[in-house]
Amino acid sequence: MALENFRTDPGAADPLYVQLAAKLRSLIAGGDIDVGGALPSERLLSEQTGTSRVTIRKAIEQLVEEGLLTRRHGSGTYVAAPIKPPAGRLTGFTADARGRGVNASSVWIVKTTSSPASDEAEILQLGRSDAVARLGRVRLADDEPLAIEHAVVPMRMLPPLGEIGDSLYAALDRTHSRPERGIQKLRAAKATPIEAGLLSIPQDSSVLRIERTSFLADGTPVELTRSAYRGDRYEFVHDLTVEPAL
Incomplete structure (x- = not known):
């Protein structure tokens, strides 16, 4: 994941977690993180970005609320794939x-x-x-x-x-x-x-x-x-x- 060169701007108006969420959102939109792919652990993301695990957690929570990420209990956090029900078929x-x-x-x-x-x-x-x-x-x-x-x-x-x-x-x-x-x-x-x-x-x-x-x-x-x-x-x-x- 292309986060090693990511740097937050402490002087920016947006909080650090918002800046990090924007970067993750950009990587997902650009296909740098595959749909269905797992995010690295909070510890690794913290090391890659130079931010605290609290910042990492808040950024991830924002993207979970937006529906871009999904958590699986006991497994991790993944890029959510949009669900596309089959058109024209009567299925439960x-x-x-x-x-x-x-x-x-x-x-x-x-x-x-x-x-x-x-x-x-x-x-x-x-x-x-x-x-x-x-x-x-x-x-x-x-x-x-x-x-x-x-x-x-x-x-x-x-x-x-x-x-x-x-x-x-x-x-x-x-x-x-x-x-x-x-x-x-x-x-x-x-x-x-x-x-x-x-x-x-x-x-x-x-x-x-x-x-x-x-x-x-x-x-x-x-x-x-x-x-x-x-x-x-x-x-x-x-x-x-x-x-x-x-």
């Missing part, structure tokens, strides 16, 4: 994470049954007396919190709540109710204080709010899921084509 969080070679897990917020709210009943084509499962959880990849999901699913399409694990779609598979198509809406927003705490991001950080409705092949609605994904970690990419000129 668990399958997407496994496809990227990482371990998916969940921290449950709520797992219960109730009647649907009026908007949920309309979207899922249910009566107000029909039972739905409410499945709220924080989704993690390699123990890093990335999203908060709140799914509403008709109970008739699910196994008993106690048998639902990390993958909702795997549970739907068991009752032959796995969806085959879906409609997804995305918009940018600010994280609420509760969302920021659950996702371990600063307050007012950007999140992507995603509303997904999925259907069986015959058009029967299966799920209504509203999620907040970390805006610093996700990129949604779509191929575009040009329509023939008229």
